[in-house]
Amino acid sequence: MYEDLSLYIDGQFIKGAGRVEQDVLNPATNEVIGKLPHATRDDLDLALASAQRAFESWRRVSPLEKSKVLRRVGELARERASDIGRNMTLDQGKPLAEAAGEVIFCAEHAEWHAEEARRIYGRVIPSRTEGVRQLVLREPIGVCAGFSPWNFPFNQAIRKIAAAVGSGCTIVLKGPEDAPSAVVALARLFHDAGLPPGCLNVVWGVPSEVSKYLITSPIVRKVSFTGSVAVGKQIAALAGSLMKRCTLELGGHAPVIVFDDADVDRAADMLAPYKFRNAGQVCISPTRFYVQERAYDRFVGRFLDKVKAIKVGPGLAPDTKMGPLAHRRRVPAVTDFVEDARRHGANILAGGEALGGPGNFFAPTVVADVPDDSRLMTEEPFGPIAGMVRFKTAEEVLQRANSLPYGLAAYAFTTSTRNATAVSNGLEAGMVAINHLGMALAETPFGGVKDSGQGSEGGAETFDGFLVTKFVTQLS
Numbered sequence: 001m002y003e004d005l006s007l008y009i010d011g012q013f014i015k016g017a018g019r020v021e022q023d024v025l026n027p028a029t030n031e032v033i034g035k036l037p038h039a040t041r042d043d044l045d046l047a048l049a050s051a052q053r054a055f056e057s058w059r060r061v062s063p064l065e066k067s068k069v070l071r072r073v074g075e076l077a078r079e080r081a082s083d084i085g086r087n088m089t090l091d092q093g094k095p096l097a098e099a100a101g102e103v104i105f106c107a108e109h110a111e112w113h114a115e116e117a118r119r120i121y122g123r124v125i126p127s128r129t130e131g132v133r134q135l136v137l138r139e140p141i142g143v144c145a146g147f148s149p150w151n152f153p154f155n156q157a158i159r160k161i162a163a164a165v166g167s168g169c170t171i172v173l174k175g176p177e178d179a180p181s182a183v184v185a186l187a188r189l190f191h192d193a194g195l196p197p198g199c200l201n202v203v204w205g206v207p208s209e210v211s212k213y214l215i216t217s218p219i220v221r222k223v224s225f226t227g228s229v230a231v232g233k234q235i236a237a238l239a240g241s242l243m244k245r246c247t248l249e250l251g252g253h254a255p256v257i258v259f260d261d262a263d264v265d266r267a268a269d270m271l272a273p274y275k276f277r278n279a280g281q282v283c284i285s286p287t288r289f290y291v292q293e294r295a296y297d298r299f300v301g302r303f304l305d306k307v308k309a310i311k312v313g314p315g316l317a318p319d320t321k322m323g324p325l326a327h328r329r330r331v332p333a334v335t336d337f338v339e340d341a342r343r344h345g346a347n348i349l350a351g352g353e354a355l356g357g358p359g360n361f362f363a364p365t366v367v368a369d370v371p372d373d374s375r376l377m378t379e380e381p382f383g384p385i386a387g388m389v390r391f392k393t394a395e396e397v398l399q400r401a402n403s404l405p406y407g408l409a410a411y412a413f414t415t416s417t418r419n420a421t422a423v424s425n426g427l428e429a430g431m432v433a434i435n436h437l438g439m440a441l442a443e444t445p446f447g448g449v450k451d452s453g454q455g456s457e458g459g460a461e462t463f464d465g466f467l468v469t470k471f472v473t474q475l476s
Helices: 041-058 063-079 079-094 097-118 153-167 181-192 206-217 229-241 264-280 293-308 332-344 392-399 417-427
Strands: 008-009 012-014 021-026 031-037 123-125 132-140 143-147 172-175 198-203 220-227 246-250 256-258 286-292 347-350 365-369 386-389 411-412 433-436 469-474
Touching: 008 041, 008 181, 012 181, 021 079, 031 079, 041 143, 041 172, 041 198, 041 206, 063 079, 063 097, 063 153, 063 181, 079 181, 079 365, 097 153, 097 286, 143 153, 143 206, 153 172, 153 181, 153 220, 172 206, 172 365, 181 198, 206 220, 206 229, 206 347, 229 246, 246 293, 256 264, 256 392, 264 286, 264 386, 264 411, 286 293, 286 392, 293 347, 293 386, 332 347, 332 365, 332 386, 386 392, 392 417, 411 417, 417 433
Parallel strands: 143 172, 143 220, 172 198, 220 246, 256 286, 256 411, 286 386, 365 386, 411 433
Antiparallel strands: 008 012, 008 198, 021 031, 123 132, 132 469, 347 365
């Protein structure tokens, strides 16, 4: 049984009842598996009003009580991970192990925010004048509007919800209409964990219409968006024109730098499955592979061996390692990257084409000797395709890696302290992983620089975008 899809407003799950409904498709078959109700204008107004009403009381609730709710969400997420993961596989396409693992992993986000919510501190500033007390307070900003994507529908939504409610804010969330089950399941988790009505509201609809309505509402004080650079810039412009704070986690085009002195086999063994998880539909997916000349042939050969062993198929099949692309439109989009690489003289070492059948399947693809001005090396492909190129020196590769407007994630493999220091200091990215892949943990900040966004989610920085600073000075 697929998730019973609904809106969630003021503590109530609301079905279609004459509302416009959208077909939800299984990307492995392109069959309709559910109907998603779109919010009416009255629904959006009710969600905003309930969020505002709930904020007036929730902001004053003890951090201990907020923590209890978030802890219970973590417990329930683990208990229900199998069912939530199965539904996520049905509407998003990723293998069941990845989907259920996403839910279990995200239980830690609820627990981390439960702990950090108890540690939102102000400070006392020593006064210059006797009898004056100077305080700095951190207070919740108010009602938030959140917009979460389809590639990690549970992960990206829970980060926004947990940060908002943990800080004392309330939130109206528009999740991904193409993969909605995980967000509806999240609403059930928070509902069953005892979150008061109105603190979380979930709405669906035409993305551009819903986002504009929520952002321009005078009730909304903060916007949190995860998605493409182009849409993120539009949202930032709209929110900025109204002086509303934004947290933006946008696209990436992550470079990987493999030096001659790296443990080449280990690097290839780690990177191949990481590149093709979720069919490459990952904002921090390693995509531009820069391999130093003496290590190139060995790395590419080892990488290809791993890629050719990846089993592509429906996400519910037990032996599947890579599922379909989430949308039918992504198949020609990835094909265009391959064809552009061919026109630029690149060599297709593996894959390069869509697979037969009714679903949105595309073969894991490796392209070698790709010119730096090709689309694959300049635009985020957001699919199962990796580009391999050679480099000579650290100075050269840093210049090439930093040449794009993206700056989300970057990776490097080396046994040299000098090289490690050079890439740590030189890479223009919000996150840099050296000799492993340790990003997106609950206790670490997640965010980019340049066109890849502003602000961070997770880590000690997690509440920064949801709190305002108030200075109080008092003469006794």
